[in-house]
Amino acid sequence: MDNTNQVRQQVANMRRSLFDQGYLDDQFIQLEDLQDDANPKFVEEVVTLYYNDSARLIQNIEQALFNRPIDFGKLDDYMHQFKGSSSSIGAKKVKIECQQFRVYCIAGNADGCSRTFQQIKQEYACLRRKLQTYFQLVSQAGQAESA
Amino acid sequence: MNKLRALVVDDNIINQMIHHRLLDNLGIENQVVGNGKEAVDVHSSGTYFDVILMDMDMPIMNGIEATKKLREMGIRSFIAGVTTRALEQEKGEFMEAGLDDYQEKPLTTAKLLSILHKINHSGIHNFS
Numbered sequence: 001m002d003n004t005n006q007v008r009q010q011v012a013n014m015r016r017s018l019f020d021q022g023y024l025d026d027q028f029i030q031l032e033d034l035q036d037d038a039n040p041k042f043v044e045e046v047v048t049l050y051y052n053d054s055a056r057l058i059q060n061i062e063q064a065l066f067n068r069p070i071d072f073g074k075l076d077d078y079m080h081q082f083k084g085s086s087s088s089i090g091a092k093k094v095k096i097e098c099q100q101f102r103v104y105c106i107a108g109n110a111d112g113c114s115r116t117f118q119q120i121k122q123e124y125a126c127l128r129r130k131l132q133t134y135f136q137l138v139s140q141a142g143q144a145e146s147a
Numbered sequence: 148m149n150k151l152r153a154l155v156v157d158d159n160i161i162n163q164m165i166h167h168r169l170l171d172n173l174g175i176e177n178q179v180v181g182n183g184k185e186a187v188d189v190h191s192s193g194t195y196f197d198v199i200l201m202d203m204d205m206p207i208m209n210g211i212e213a214t215k216k217l218r219e220m221g222i223r224s225f226i227a228g229v230t231t232r233a234l235e236q237e238k239g240e241f242m243e244a245g246l247d248d249y250q251e252k253p254l255t256t257a258k259l260l261s262i263l264h265k266i267n268h269s270g271i272h273n274f275s
Binding site: 027030031033034036039042045046049050053077080081083084085087088089 | 159160161162164165168169172204231252253255256
């Protein structure tokens with residue numbers, strides 16, 4: 001029982017820190033509210049789908065930034081899609097950087113786009129690591145409870 | 148009482164998954180398609196939906212074109228535009244295509260309930 005409470009506390013602490021540090025926003029809570037006994041891993045499944053699907057968009061954006069001349073219209077379209085997906089899972093820091101990218105894109109500022117894209121990739125990777133750890137903890141908590 | 152039936156029209160697979168689950172959670176039978184053309188085709192086959200959640204930016208046929216086409220076909224289902232486009236001009240163009248409502252993404256349970264509330268009040272809903 002002590003171990004269960006300990007893991008549960010770790011889960012709660014980590015979850016709170018993800019919100020307090022601005023990695024996640026209310027949309028993540030919307031996803032949590034859709035989780036139930038029939039869909040116990042819904043949030044993890046959505047996040048996994050996000051990272052699998054957005055890898056393609058990241059690649060497209062990378063290529064579009066590499067091409068000369070840069071097609072800012074296409075770049076904006078890709079980023080619009082990526083921002084939409086990021087917003088749908090509550091990835092707050094990623095979304096904010098995407099918004100900044102689109103400002104540079106509309107202005108035709110290639111340097112600004114490149115710099116911001118590096119930030120986006122950092123936030124994207126950082127969130128992935130944190131969520132992987134979080135879901136591992138959640139899984140441990142589930143196993144501890146059923147033991 | 149017959150269950151409501153909904154159609155999710157969105158090319159983004161994350162949104163497809165979320166909107167499908169949102170509707171499931173409210174006990175609404177639903178089908179998912181990936182673009183406007185598929186939305187038109189599913190209606191051409193005679194299937195009826197009480198509510199359509201229509202994304203705007205989609206390949207092959209976007210939400211504006213699909214909404215216009217569905218209205219031309221005589222489809223009177225409640226069509227709610229669900230998009231990230233926030234400019235008034237873009238919203239206006241989408242509404243003029245024949246939407247009954249417009250919600251900004253990401254869609255939440257509260258926004259979906261707001262759509263369903265409008266369906267009840269509009270009287271468009273047709274139990275078949």
